[in-house]
Amino acid sequence: MKTISCGNKEIILGERTLVMGILNVTPDSFSDGGRYNNLDSAMKQAERLISEGADIIDVGGESTRPGHTQITSEEEISRVVPVIEKISKNLDTIISIDTYKYDVAEEAIKAGANIINDIWGLQYDKGEMAELVKKSNLPIIAMHNQNDEIYNKDIMLVLREFFEKTFKIADKYGIDRDKIILDPGLGFGKNVEQNIEILSRLNELKDMGPILLGASKKRFIGKLLNDLPFDERVEGTVATTVIGIEKGVDIVRVHNVLENKRACLVADGVYRKRG
Numbered sequence: 001m002k003t004i005s006c007g008n009k010e011i012i013l014g015e016r017t018l019v020m021g022i023l024n025v026t027p028d029s030f031s032d033g034g035r036y037n038n039l040d041s042a043m044k045q046a047e048r049l050i051s052e053g054a055d056i057i058d059v060g061g062e063s064t065r066p067g068h069t070q071i072t073s074e075e076e077i078s079r080v081v082p083v084i085e086k087i088s089k090n091l092d093t094i095i096s097i098d099t100y101k102y103d104v105a106e107e108a109i110k111a112g113a114n115i116i117n118d119i120w121g122l123q124y125d126k127g128e129m130a131e132l133v134k135k136s137n138l139p140i141i142a143m144h145n146q147n148d149e150i151y152n153k154d155i156m157l158v159l160r161e162f163f164e165k166t167f168k169i170a171d172k173y174g175i176d177r178d179k180i181i182l183d184p185g186l187g188f189g190k191n192v193e194q195n196i197e198i199l200s201r202l203n204e205l206k207d208m209g210p211i212l213l214g215a216s217k218k219r220f221i222g223k224l225l226n227d228l229p230f231d232e233r234v235e236g237t238v239a240t241t242v243i244g245i246e247k248g249v250d251i252v253r254v255h256n257v258l259e260n261k262r263a264c265l266v267a268d269g270v271y272r273k274r275g
Contacts, residue, residue, distance in 0.1 A: 006114035021049030053261035060098030088112025146189035202247035215240035
């Protein structure tokens with residue numbers, strides 16, 4: 001087991017699979033855009049996610065779905081900070097901020113965020129995010145990402161090389177590698193077949209550090225379910241959760257907490273006890 005400090009809170013990895021509940025305060029996210037982009041509805045959803053078993057609430061203010069429109073840091077801050085402040089003051093939970101912009105992350109931390117969830121794995125800017133991670137001493141989820149779906153070598157080797165670059169940046173800025181959680185980035189710069197291959201080979205990344213799996217309702221699940229729409233991919237997501245646990249993931253990031261929490265309890269009871 002590994003205990004990671006998250007400011008005034010902590011997470012324990014290895015004891016059981018942690019569930020991260022997704023809270024998108026955006027008008028255009030692919031699954032729940034517009035549902036929680038006001039303070040009251042966002043707070044009610046956070047309460048619901050926690051009651052269903054979420055260990056972490058992941059707050060995002062900019063959609064990163066394919067074809068999304070990038071917004072300014074100011075707009076993103078105006079969306080996430082009030083929500084994070086209210087959750088932090090009223091609910092006993094760990095909050096992660098889903099952003100690749102260091103200035104958004106900085107304001108989110110001031111509001112009460114405990115984890116930075118960076119879809120570019122410290123590689124979006126010129127070190128500003130890394131400086132913030134070092135200064136805050138908070139954990140960072142480093143996701144693999146790229147702008148196309150072209151892989152000229154084994155895809156798992158590409159992921160490993162990306163994460164090695166993240167580690168080098170972390171070393172440069174004095175970030176403790178034990179504070180880094182890796183996310184293979186399903187759905188980001190990957191087609192359906194590539195996502196499936198990564199999911200089936202997740203165990204090959206386990207030696208690099210803790211792994212977060214973010215497969216919830218993604219396109220490859222819909223494809224495997226004969227093109228079912230987003231809202232009908234819950235069972236498919238649960239299947240990826242169980243596969244991920246068998247492959248050694250530590251955290252699953254999901255929209256539907258209750259169903260995936262129950263799947264985690266069963267899968268942990270089989271795979272972790274057997275291990």
